[in-house]
Amino acid sequence: GENVEQHPSTLSVQEGDSAVIKCTYSDSASNYFPWYKQELGKRPQLIIDIRSNVGEKKDQRIAVTLNKTAKHFSLHITETQPEDSAVYFCAALSTGANNLFFGTGTRLTVIP
Amino acid sequence: DGGITQSPKYLFRKEGQNVTLSCEQNLNHDAMYWYRQDPGQGLRLIYYSQIVNDFQKGDIAEGYSVSREKKESFPLTVTSAQKNPTAFYLCASSVGTSGEQYFGPGTRLTVT
Numbered sequence: 377g378e379n380v381e382q383h384p385s386t387l388s389v390q391e392g393d394s395a396v397i398k399c400t401y402s403d404s405a406s407n408y409f410p411w412y413k414q415e416l417g418k419r420p421q422l423i424i425d426i427r428s429n430v431g432e433k434k435d436q437r438i439a440v441t442l443n444k445t446a447k448h449f450s451l452h453i454t455e456t457q458p459e460d461s462a463v464y465f466c467a468a469l470s471t472g473a474n475n476l477f478f479g480t481g482t483r484l485t486v487i488p
Numbered sequence: 489d490g491g492i493t494q495s496p497k498y499l500f501r502k503e504g505q506n507v508t509l510s511c512e513q514n515l516n517h518d519a520m521y522w523y524r525q526d527p528g529q530g531l532r533l534i535y536y537s538q539i540v541n542d543f544q545k546g547d548i549a550e551g552y553s554v555s556r557e558k559k560e561s562f563p564l565t566v567t568s569a570q571k572n573p574t575a576f577y578l579c580a581s582s583v584g585t586s587g588e589q590y591f592g593p594g595t596r597l598t599v600t
């Protein structure tokens with residue numbers, strides 16, 4: 377089955393700096409890669425996703441890049457703000473599976 | 489934040505008792521999922537259902553059971569066979585199995 381690894385587990389940045397979270401996956405058949413943000417005590421919410429037919433997708437301050445050859449994808453947050461502080465999860469869905477495989481999460485802290 | 493609900497928010501049970509967690513959605517989604525979230529371990533899939541009257545085991549199904557008698561409802565029973573039931577349980581739903589999953593607010597179960 378699919379195995380998703382996520383790094384780092386914790387990340388602290390100064391407000392205004394950029395943050396990068398990286399994930400690798402094992403199943404070359406995976407074709408959908410969402411990123412979820414979970415604030416303390418809240419439900420995970422989708423912030424951006426990418427499918428395997430594109431290499432990059434951007435939505436305002438958030439971008440995701442995908443390298444299919446190396447089987448890794450990354451979340452980039454620019455001009456970080458304190459409200460970006462949360463736990464971020466990457467996930468992968470393979471064409472043969474009917475469910476998402478999640479990374480272990482990255483706790484991002486943006487220091488004002 | 490409507491659409492998918494879980495109740496109760498907090499649940500306390502004595503060891504050896506079965507307990508059922510509720511999950512209801514009014515999004516007309518075919519697929520529903522149950523995840524367990526423990527600190528530092530991300531989201532792990534317990535069971536999922538692609539359609540009414542059908543469900544599949546996830547990675548950690550032992551000690552759990554589900555039913556899917558109605559499209560809107562996917563209750564999870566934590567049985568006394570589950571060795572370490574104390575955790576945060578999240579329910580999710582999606583249109584199909586290859587897109588965004590919408591999460592409920594979660595139920596925090598404590599077994600003593």
